Amino acid sequence: MILPAVAVLSLSGQAWSEDSSVREKLLDSGAVAALYSVDDHTTLIKAGALEDMKSTLSAICSGHEGALASDGASFRCEGVFEAARVDSPEPESQSVMVKTESAQPLAYRNPYIPSIEEVAAPASGRIEGDYASIDIYQYMYALCKKENGTASVIVSKRFGKVARYMEVSAEEAFSHLLAGEGKDPWFFACEGENRFIVEKDYQFNSDEANSFYFHPKRGLEWVDFVKAGSGKIASLGTR
Incomplete structure (x- = not known):
């Protein structure tokens, strides 16, 4: 069988x-149960078995x-691309981080998030x-990409009993x-x-559900954090 020039055939038979x-x-x-776009070159995929993922990557x-x-x-x-299994708290699935040489279009498979066409800013609060x-x-x-914005992520890092706000890369943030x-x-x-900013609230009780707050027309100017590449340390607090 001769395939048309516009298509290739994977080992699994997928054109x-x-x-x-x-x-x-x-x-x-x-083979992919869930897919996350972390940044233009980084993708996280979840699958039931590592062998299934290996077969797909090989194809x-x-x-x-x-x-x-x-x-x-x-x-x-x-x-x-390069790919490697990463630890995940979900024992029923395998997580693999994929780094591609070329930039990838925004894509995801997630039942909790609207489609790319329908994704929109939530209400304030x-x-x-x-x-x-x-x-x-x-x-x-997804919302930031749709708005042609530039994303930044700040995570809390603990040094003993002291926590600090640190700006990190998208890949490090997602892994965190x-x-x-x-x-x-x-x-x-x-x-x-x-512009907008979203914050995850501090949890006093680990059994409580996560609380996230959306603040439109605000940015990182009210967060005391250490910029990426800086040797300084910021305290855990907001302005």
């Missing part, structure tokens, strides 16, 4: 357009005329719903949130024409 992004191929594979790599190299729980497709931190991150990242909810606050800010 993909040559213009399909890695994220689109992951979503179309049928995508083959479609790029490459061969997947693997070393236990890490994978590499030369010139296309407490965000209704029982969201995990990584879901709020994806919600706000993925590792567990914790009781400390964190912030997602979007700078642009429709």
Whole structure:
């Protein structure tokens, strides 16, 4: 069988357009239970078994005329992507972080978040719903991208009994949130024409549901934090 030039055939039998992004191929594979766009080059995927994910990554790599190299729980497709399993508090699924050479279009698979076409700013104040931190991150990242804004993330880092607010990269922030909810606050800010900031409230009781607050037309100017790359330390507090 001769395939048309506009499509390639994966090892799983899935036909993909040559213009399909890695994220689109992951979503179309049928092996991905959830997908998060962390930044333009970083994607988190969740699947039931690591072997299923390995087969999917191998198929995508083959479609790029490459061969997947693997070393236990890490994978590499030369010139296309690198991937590795990451720890997650959900034992029923495997989480894999994928770093692509080329920037990827915004995409996600998440039942708690509106589609890209329908995603819109929530009302000012407490965000209704029982969201995990990584879901709020994806919600706000999608909204910021749709508004052509620039995102910044501030997380709480503990040094002994002292907590500090630190600006970190999107990948580090998402990994920090993925590792567990914790009781400390964190912030997602979007700078642009429709600027906003979201904060996770401090939890005095770890059994309580997370509380997130949306503040339109505000930014990081009211948060005392250490900028990325700075050697200074800021106290855990807001202005």
